[in-house]
Amino acid sequence: MSVFDPTFNVIYVRVVQGCNLDCTHCFTLGNRDPIKVTEFELIEGYLKAIKENVDPQKATFYIHGGETFLAPLDFLAKVNRCIRETFPDTKIDIVPQTNLTYKVDDEFIQFIKDEYRSTIGVSWDADIRFTTINQEHRFFRNLRKLIDAGIKVHIAITAQRHLLRYDPITVAQMFDGVDSIDFELLTAFDDKSRDLKPNNVAWSEWLDKLTDYYQHNETSWCLPQVDLFTKSIRDNKIYDCKCNCCDQRTFTLNPDGTVGLCPDRTYIEPLATVESIQRDWASFEEKATEVITEKVVQSHLHEMCYSCEHYDVCGGNCEYDLFDDTEECPLSRKVVTRVRNNIETFSRLYDEKAKINLTELREDYHEQ
Numbered sequence: 001m002s003v004f005d006p007t008f009n010v011i012y013v014r015v016v017q018g019c020n021l022d023c024t025h026c027f028t029l030g031n032r033d034p035i036k037v038t039e040f041e042l043i044e045g046y047l048k049a050i051k052e053n054v055d056p057q058k059a060t061f062y063i064h065g066g067e068t069f070l071a072p073l074d075f076l077a078k079v080n081r082c083i084r085e086t087f088p089d090t091k092i093d094i095v096p097q098t099n100l101t102y103k104v105d106d107e108f109i110q111f112i113k114d115e116y117r118s119t120i121g122v123s124w125d126a127d128i129r130f131t132t133i134n135q136e137h138r139f140f141r142n143l144r145k146l147i148d149a150g151i152k153v154h155i156a157i158t159a160q161r162h163l164l165r166y167d168p169i170t171v172a173q174m175f176d177g178v179d180s181i182d183f184e185l186l187t188a189f190d191d192k193s194r195d196l197k198p199n200n201v202a203w204s205e206w207l208d209k210l211t212d213y214y215q216h217n218e219t220s221w222c223l224p225q226v227d228l229f230t231k232s233i234r235d236n237k238i239y240d241c242k243c244n245c246c247d248q249r250t251f252t253l254n255p256d257g258t259v260g261l262c263p264d265r266t267y268i269e270p271l272a273t274v275e276s277i278q279r280d281w282a283s284f285e286e287k288a289t290e291v292i293t294e295k296v297v298q299s300h301l302h303e304m305c306y307s308c309e310h311y312d313v314c315g316g317n318c319e320y321d322l323f324d325d326t327e328e329c330p331l332s333r334k335v336v337t338r339v340r341n342n343i344e345t346f347s348r349l350y351d352e353k354a355k356i357n358l359t360e361l362r363e364d365y366h367e368q
């Protein structure tokens, strides 16, 4: 039996090496890497190998970089065509990820409407992203243009210590009009990124204030991190992937033609190449099995999770090194307690907001 689960796959296609920014927490070299668009034949070969060997029933394709939109739009359209032609029987969703600091004009907006069902993933970070005020202004001008044009914008923000200097309600208002605001837990891989780690009590209080705002105000956005806990509590079931991607369903292609499982690790430590997965998928699968097994063996629950009242809905699904010596966990027990104590309200928000705004929960998901 294959180690890969074909019921739902997450497939990253990194279409550009290099970026116009150089964010502190980024696992790529940002603008220190020369801009290079991935060879189309590599993308084609990568997709075909996944089709032949996994044949997903459902799949989300994340179009990534570096900065995705440094690639020409006609190239991106060609990639989308290739995805649709390679996976004619798979229910697919294609979502581009971007930093939104380039020219957004009518052509761009029409492209997002036509090619990505009016949906875009946008990253923003407090103080570790923009080097000039002009970049920041451009970002928010572009964001407004997209929202005004009816594009569904999904914001991703890294949970890092500089964010905590911002008032959470101000952040909520900065993103008024978007469909979701999600928080990514920090991937600490060097001294610079480790230095960004927030104190878990301070982070938890910050997130709880935002969750309180979500609970008591009419917002355009939902909070996936909170909504997924609501789903777990409602269904009385632990769902994987609250803070890490599951290797058994995730594939990543780097612009240089190397291939691996989750995007962070694949950038640093790929497992194969497009040429090798086409020629010998079995060897790739063998290496993937080793990585997955090693993760299972090495993953151990933090002692806080053993006695946590939320273990039944969370499962302690959090990287061990994100815990600190405080009494809070990286996922915020305080927030989970709030959701549990107000489950009727959060359940209503889940039905009225999350199920409409979040691509993966929408009824019409995967209908291209």
Ligand code: SF4
Binding pocket: 019, 020, 021, 022, 023, 025, 026, 027, 028, 029, 030, 031, 065, 066, 067, 099, 123, 129
């Ligand atoms: S915008 Fe994204 S890809 Fe570019 S440097 Fe920042 S985190 Fe990295």
Ligand code: SF4
Binding pocket: 304, 305, 308, 309, 310, 311, 314, 315, 316, 317, 318, 329, 330, 331, 332, 333, 336
């Ligand atoms: S301590 Fe945090 S990560 Fe652990 S089970 Fe509780 S809520 Fe989940």
